[in-house]
Amino acid sequence: MFRFGVDYYPEHWPEERWETDARLMQEAGFNTVRLAEFAWSRLEPSPGRFDFDWLDRAIAILHARGLQVVLGTPTASPPPWVMAMHPDAFRVMESGLPVSYGNRRNYCPTHAGYRERSRIVTQAMAEHYADHPAVIGWQTDNEFGDRCYCRHCQAAFQSWLQHKYSSLDALNAAWGAIFWSHVYTAWSQIPAPLATAAPFGDGSHNPGLALDYYRFMSDQYVAFQHEQIEILRRECPAHFITHNLMGAGYDRLDYFDLAADLDFVSWDNYRRMQWTFRPEVNPSEAALSHAVMRGLKQKNFWVMEQQAGSGGWQIVSVAPRPGELQLWAHQSIAHGADAIIFFRWRTARFGAEQYWHGLLEHDGRTGRRYQEIKRMGAELARVGAQIAGSEVRAEVAILLDYDSRFAFQIQANNPAFHYTAHLHDIYQAFHARNVAVDVVAGDADFSRYKLLVAPALYVLSETTARRIEQFVEAGGVVLVTPRTGVKDETNTVVNMPLPGLLARVCGVEVEEYDSLPEGVSQPLAFEQPGICDGASPHARIWCDILRTGDAQVIARYTQEYYAGTPAITANRYGAGHAVYAATFGDASLYTMLAPWLLKLAGVEGTLTTPVGVECCVRWQGERAIWFLLNHTAEERHVTLPAPMVDIVSGQQVDAAVILRPRQVLMLTT
Amino acid sequence: MFRFGVDYYPEHWPEERWETDARLMQEAGFNTVRLAEFAWSRLEPSPGRFDFDWLDRAIAILHARGLQVVLGTPTASPPPWVMAMHPDAFRVMESGLPVSYGNRRNYCPTHAGYRERSRIVTQAMAEHYADHPAVIGWQTDNEFGDRCYCRHCQAAFQSWLQHKYSSLDALNAAWGAIFWSHVYTAWSQIPAPLATAAPFGDGSHNPGLALDYYRFMSDQYVAFQHEQIEILRRECPAHFITHNLMGAGYDRLDYFDLAADLDFVSWDNYRRMQWTFRPEVNPSEAALSHAVMRGLKQKNFWVMEQQAGSGGWQIVSVAPRPGELQLWAHQSIAHGADAIIFFRWRTARFGAEQYWHGLLEHDGRTGRRYQEIKRMGAELARVGAQIAGSEVRAEVAILLDYDSRFAFQIQANNPAFHYTAHLHDIYQAFHARNVAVDVVAGDADFSRYKLLVAPALYVLSETTARRIEQFVEAGGVVLVTPRTGVKDETNTVVNMPLPGLLARVCGVEVEEYDSLPEGVSQPLAFEQPGICDGASPHARIWCDILRTGDAQVIARYTQEYYAGTPAITANRYGAGHAVYAATFGDASLYTMLAPWLLKLAGVEGTLTTPVGVECCVRWQGERAIWFLLNHTAEERHVTLPAPMVDIVSGQQVDAAVILRPRQVLMLTT
C-alpha cells in the first residue's frame, strides 16, 4: 500500500470543521495523516494531567474516512509550563547565550528534567494509543539537531570523554593538548567549544576537542531519541517508529546513527522556501537528498513533509507554479519514497508559520494546490500498490562521512570549499546521466557497487581505508578527491604523505599543496583522448602537487609553479582502478569525468534525456517502473528504447514521447 | 508670531561667552531658544539637591536679548548617579543584553525607580519655572522610542495583557497560542519577544504576542511621558507642552498616541547625516515627514531641531551646500512648521556629538552657515507674522497605520517590502505634482478628503474597514494596495478571502498570491487608454492573483501563470470608486496612477513645476502664500498662473519666474 496523506493539526481548528476536513482528505485520495506533533500543551495541559479525548475524537472522524494515523511525540516544542519548571533547560547557543522562549526546538537534549518530561509524555501517549486501530506508527520529536553548549552538556561531555579516553593523559595525547598549553589536569576543566574562545575568528578550538564535541552532541540527540524509542517499542510493538530528517544539507547530526534506531527514515522535502528565495529549483539537489535519505538505512523512506505551498516565516516565498507540487512529490517517489505526506493541510491562521502554506488556503478554500494534489491522489489510487516497496538499484555509491563533515566545520581549509556542495557537484554529474547513485557510510557493503566515489574523505579510519583498498583490489573503481586521508580519528594530521592511508592504492603522494583564492582557477590539460575533448574544466579551490609512482597521468596543471605536474591520475591496483583528482573542479569537471569513470567501472546509464528531464527507475523484482519527470516549464522530447506502457492510463506510449511542462510519466515495459 | 531660534547648551560654554552668544542670536533674528534638554547633571547634581541658578542666569541674558525659552525635561540622559542608584534601570535590547552606561536613551521606561526620578526632576523644574516670564513651554525628554525587553517590562507586559484579555484562555485563543504548544497557564510564563527565541531567524515569535508587545512598549513611553505631562499641566498651566519626534521613518512608537497628550508636535529634521551619507537629498522624503508630523494632530508643528550643519557621531557627513540650510528650513515652513529651531547653536567641542555641527564653528566663529541663517532671519522678521498659524489644506489623505507597521516588523512578507518606503513611493507621486497630502490615522475624519490612499493596510479593524466603505459610498475614491485586510487586530489571518473586510468595496477577491524574488518584475498591460500611455510600469515584490466581480480591469499581468489576470481594478461603489492595485509597483507606477486617481476624485493640482522645484501653499483664511523652492543646484524656470507678489521684498514677480539655485520665493496674489 502506498501511503498518501497530510500533516494535520486538528487542535488549530474548530471541532465542527473536522468532518469537512476529513471528507476533503478522503476526496483527495489520502489514506494517512500525521497528528499531534506539536500538541503537548493540549495532551498534557499541566504536569501529569493528560487529555486524549479531543485527539481520540479527531482520530475517530479521520478513521471513519479511511485515514490511518502516525502520531508525533510532541517534544520538539515544550509548553510554557515545562520550561518554567526547568528554566535551565533552554539550549545554549555557540555564542554562550541561552535561547529564550517563543519558538520551538529550544531545549537542551541533555537536561535531565527535560528528558524526564519527555519520557512521561511519551509513556502516556504510548499507553493510550498502543492498541488504537487507526494508529500505525510514530514520529519521534521533529527535525532533531541544533547543538547545545550549556553547562549540563559540558558536564555530560566530560563524562562522555571520560568513558571514551579513560584517562586525561590519553585525552591530552589524542588531542595534542600540549599545543598552546591546553593540557587538562581535571575533567571539569574541559570546555564546550564556544565561539567566544576565539572571538575574532583568529583560530579554531583544538580540532580534536571540537570534533569530539560534535560527535558527543550527535550522540546526545541519538540518546534522547532512544529513550522515547525504548518506551514506544515496549508499549507499541506493532507500530513503526520513524523520525523526520532534513535531507542532504543538514550537517549537525550523524544521520546514520540517528537512523539506526528507526524502522525507516522520513524526511521533510521543501524545494522553494524562505531560505532559497529564488524562482529556480535544481532537481538534482532534491535527488541528492533522496539518495542520502535512502542510503541511511539502504532502504525506502517516507517523505513526512512534502511541500504543499509557499513556505515562509517572516517572508513568503515564491509560489509553487502549477504542476510543481505533484512534480516534486513524484520525484520523491521516483527516488524511493514509499509515502508522501504533505505539509500541511490547511494554512495556519495564527502562530509563527502563518505563511507556511498548506494545501488549503487560510480561509479553508480548496484552490489550485488542493486540486492538483487531488488529481495526483486519483492516479496513485490506481498505481500506488505497484510502486510501494519497489526499490531503487544503484551500481554507483558516494561515501558520506560525518567525521569528515564535522571536521570541515572546524576547519574549512578553503573559504570556497563546502563539503555538501562538493558532494552535490559530483552527484549531479551522475544524476544528469540518469545513473542511480546510493549514498553510503564508510562501513557499507561496497561490494554491491562497481564505482565508489569518496569525496574529501578528510578524516579516514584505518578500517575504512582498508575496505576501500579491498574494494579496488577486487575490481572496483574508486574516485578520490583532495583533502582525503588528512586526519586520523583524533583529528590529528597523519604522519605520512597525503592522501595518507589511501596513498598506496592511489599510487600518488602529495608533495605540497596550494589553496587558491576565490575566483582563481586554471585550465587542466588532458593527456588521454576521449575524456574531455574540446572542453577545458578548471582547477579551483585546491591543488595538490603530486609525486606519482605507477599511476597514469590523466590530466595536468597548466599554470603556476606546478604547471605540467599531474592533476588527475589513475592507478591500476589489483583488479580495479583508483582515480585521484588532485583538485576540486566545479561541476563541469565531474560532468566530464563521469562517463569515463562509468565506462571504467562498466556501469551503464538508463536513458539519455534532454536537460531538465529526469529518468528514474524503481524495481519490483524484475519489473521496472520508469519515472520520466519534466522539471522544466517547456515541452520536452524524450526517446525511449522502445514503446512502453503508462501505468496510470494503462495505454501504450510511443518511443518518441513528448512531455508537457512539469509532466510526469510512470512507464513499464 | 513665527518662532525662529536655536537649541542652546549654555552649560557647555564658559559663562563669560553667554552674552556674546545671546547677541549673535539676536542679530540672527532669533526669538526662541530651547534649553536644558540634557542638563540633568547640572540641575540636580545629586539626589534631590537642585541648582537652577546657572540656568536662571543664562535665561536672564537671553531674555534680555528678546529670546523666549522652551525648556526640556532632561530625562533622556540620566546622570551617572541615577543609573548607579538603579543598576537594573538600563534598557535591555532585543538580544537580551542590557545597554551599558556611556551614551543617552539608556533607560527602561517602565522602571519604577527611574520613573520616580523623572517625576522628581520634572516637578522641581516645573515649580521653579512655572511663572518665569521668559519661559513659554516644555519639551518632554528627547526622541522617545527604543524598545526595552527587561524583566520589569516583561512583568509590566504581563499586567498589560491581564488588563487587556482578563483571562489566559482569552489570550491563548486570541494569539492562537496552541500553535507549537505555546499555551500559557500562568501570566508569569509569558515572555518578552527576545531575538534569542529564534536565533537563526528561522521563525518569528507568535505574531499575536509580538504585536501586543510592540503596542505595549509604545504605551509604556506614552505613559512615561504622561507622568511628566501631568506635573507640567498642574504646575505650569500657561505653558505649552511638546515633544521632538523623528519624522516619517521612525516606527517603534505609535506617534498618534504620543501626540494625543501634547499641545502640538515638534520634530527633528535632518536631511544629510551620518546615516544618509550621500550627496543627494530627496525633497519628497522631508516633505513626507512634514506631512506625517502635521497629520499626527492635524495641525501645524514645530521643527525643534532643524539641521544647522554636517551631522555625525563617529563620521562627519557631507557639508550642507551654500543655500541648503535655508532651503530645508523654508521647506519645513512651507509644509506647516510654525517654528524653526536650529540644532545646534555652536558646534560642541567635547562629547559624543563633536561632529554634529551647529551654526557656529567649534571655535565660536560665525561662518558661512551663520550668515546664511542670519539672512533668513532678517526676511522672516518681515514676513513671519503673515506665515505663523496659516494652514496647509489637502484633499488627499494617506492612511498611516501603526498596527500594520508594527506587524510588518514581525513579518516583512517579502524582503524588498518596507512599509515606509511604500508610503513614500505613493506620496512622491502626489508631491511631484504639488498636490498637498495629509497623512492620517484610521480614525481621522475621511470626509474632509476626496481621495484616500490606504497603503498595505495589513491589520484592519472592522471599524476602519466600515469607515473606508462609508467614505467610498459617499463619493470618495480610495486606493488599496496588496497585503491589505490580511490580519485582524490579534494579528491572526482573516477567515475570508483577501483583501478581507475591504473585498466587497473593492469588488475583488484574492485567489492566491506570488511573492517575487528580488530583481524579478513584469510589465503591466493597461486596458484603459489615457492612464499609462507609452510607459510600462512594472509589477514587483508581490502579485495578488484576483477574481473580479463587477470591478473594471484597469491593467493586467503579462507574465507567469497568471498572465492576463487583473493587476489593477476599479470598482464603482455607491457614489465613489475603490481602486485595487494588486501589486507593489515601484515609484513610477504611482507616478502614472496619480493623475488618473486625482481626476477620478476631482482634485486639482496647484502648479506644474520642473523637476526639483516644489510648490506648497499655506492658507491664512482666503489668502494663499505660495512657497516656490528650488531644490536643485541649477537655475529653474517656473511659469505662474499670473504675476504675484514676493512677500519678502513686497515687489511684483512676473509670471515667468527664474529661480536661482536653491532659491526660495514666498509669493502671494
Added chain:
Amino acid sequence: MFRFGVDYYPEHWPEERWETDARLMQEAGFNTVRLAEFAWSRLEPSPGRFDFDWLDRAIAILHARGLQVVLGTPTASPPPWVMAMHPDAFRVMESGLPVSYGNRRNYCPTHAGYRERSRIVTQAMAEHYADHPAVIGWQTDNEFGDRCYCRHCQAAFQSWLQHKYSSLDALNAAWGAIFWSHVYTAWSQIPAPLATAAPFGDGSHNPGLALDYYRFMSDQYVAFQHEQIEILRRECPAHFITHNLMGAGYDRLDYFDLAADLDFVSWDNYRRMQWTFRPEVNPSEAALSHAVMRGLKQKNFWVMEQQAGSGGWQIVSVAPRPGELQLWAHQSIAHGADAIIFFRWRTARFGAEQYWHGLLEHDGRTGRRYQEIKRMGAELARVGAQIAGSEVRAEVAILLDYDSRFAFQIQANNPAFHYTAHLHDIYQAFHARNVAVDVVAGDADFSRYKLLVAPALYVLSETTARRIEQFVEAGGVVLVTPRTGVKDETNTVVNMPLPGLLARVCGVEVEEYDSLPEGVSQPLAFEQPGICDGASPHARIWCDILRTGDAQVIARYTQEYYAGTPAITANRYGAGHAVYAATFGDASLYTMLAPWLLKLAGVEGTLTTPVGVECCVRWQGERAIWFLLNHTAEERHVTLPAPMVDIVSGQQVDAAVILRPRQVLMLTT
C-alpha cells in the same frame, strides 16, 4: 653575528625526534632557536610544581648542534588549571561578554591573580636558566594587545584616572562630561567604554573617556610586561629581553611605550596569510612594518617569526611561491633585521595551528621550503657578519602618533579614512623611489631628518607642535595632512581654527570642511609646473576649505562650491617649508608630491629601479651594502651607478644587472 634560526616546540614531538631536528637545523645554517613560548603546561604542570628537565634535555641537544636559545615566558596561553583557579581572569570583550577557554590570549592583563601566576612562572624560569650557557635572551609573552573590559579593568581604570586627574571636577572638565549629563560624582560610576552603550552605532562614547581608556589599556599591558621584565633583569642580567610585536598594522597598543622597556623589539612578519587571502603581496606593506618596528627604538630589530609556509587556522592560505620565503626574509634584513627566526620549524600535527605551516611538512619531510631556506643559510654563513649591526640611514621621517591613532578608532571622521592606510599611502611614495624612511614618535629628534611627514596628527600636544615648528624654522620641510591639530590631549576639539597649533607654521586656516561620500572625488589643478605635469591626482575622503595667509598655493580644487580654493599650499617659515595638503589623496597624489618634497628638502634617492624591484641600503660605518630585491615573478633589469661586488659570491657585478624572478642581490662597492 647574524642570528638565523627557527621557532621550535620540542614538546610537540617525540623526544627521539629531537636529534634529527637539531641536525637538520644545523644543516640549514641555523644558530638560534626560540623555545618554550607556549609551554606553561609542561613547565608548571600544577600550581608551583615545576619541571624543566625535558626542556633542559631539548636545549642540550640543540646546543650540541651549535644552536643558542631564546626563551619565551609562556604567559600568552595559560594552562586550564590557571583559568580554573581564576575564573574571573578571562578577558572581557568590548561586547561585554567574556572570552571562554579554548584558544590563547584569553586573560585579563589587570587581574591580580593572573599577574601573580605570571610572576611565579617567570621567576622560576629566570632562576633556572639565568646561567645556562645556551640561553641568550628572553621574549616576553607573545603578541600583546587585545583590550579587556572586565570589572577588574574598570576598577583599575578608575584608579588610573584618579591618579591622572586627582579630582572628579578635573576629570569632568577635561572630558566635557557635562555633555549628555555624564558628570561623574563618584569614581566608581565611571564605565569601561563597552560597545553596548550605543548598540546601534548611534554615537560613540565620550571621546575623552574613550581615549583615556585606550591609553589605560595600553598601559596595562606595559605594566604587565614590566613585572616580568623586572624579574628577568634581576635574575638574568646577562640576557637580552625582547617581545614579538605585530608590525605597522596593529593599533591597540602604544608600541613606543611597550618598546621602551625592551633591549630591542622583535616582530612577526607574515606576508600571505589567512587574513590576506590573496595571491599578491605588496612589498611596501612589509617595508612600512619594518620601518615602524625599526623606529620604535630607532635601532635594528629581530624578526622573531618570519613566515615559513602557508598560514592559516580554519583556512589554508595560498602557498608561498618558490623563492618567496627567502625574498621576504632578505627584505627583513634589508630593512634592519639583525635576526631572522622562522615560524615554525615543523608543521604541527595537532592544535589550532595545524595549517600554520612550518619549514618541514606535517610528516617531518624536508621539502621545497626547507631547501630554499637552507640555501639562504649557506649564504648568510658567509656574509652574515658583515650585515649584523649595520644600520639603515634615513633623511625622511614619518610621525606615528598613538593618541591620534586611538582617537581615530573612536571617531573615524570618514568611513573611507584609515589611519594606517593613510600612512602607507604616503610611505609607498618614498618606498617606490628607494628612499629610506624612519617612522618616529612625536618626541623623536627631528633634527636628524630633512623631511618630516606628519600625517593626520589628529591629537596634537603643544610640545609636539612646538617641536615641529622649530624643525621647520631650522630649515626642515614638513608635510601636514587633513585632520591635524583637531584635538588637544583630552580629545576635545581645539578652540581655534584648524590645523590648530600648526596653523601658524602652515600659514593657512581651515574655514570649513567637506567630508566626501565613498566614490566621490575631484581632480586637483596644480598651479606650479613640474610637480604634477600631465597627471591629475584626485581629492577624496576629505576637503579642507582654506583661508591662506602668506602660503603659496600649489594646487586648487576644481569642483563643488569650493572650486578654485587652495587644496595644497606651501609656506616658507623660518629656514624651512611647511606644506599643507588639505585633502586625502589616494596613493597617486603622494607619489606625485614625493619628488617635489624630496627636492624641497634636499634629499636624494639611492637608485631608480623598475616597478617591483626594491633597493635598500645598510651602512657599516662608511661601507654600504645594497640589497636589490626583485619582488616580481619576472626578470628585471636594473642599472647600477657603477659595477659592484656581490658579497655572497665575492664576484663583480656589471652595472647592468639582470635579476631573476624573486632574486636578491647583496652588493657593495
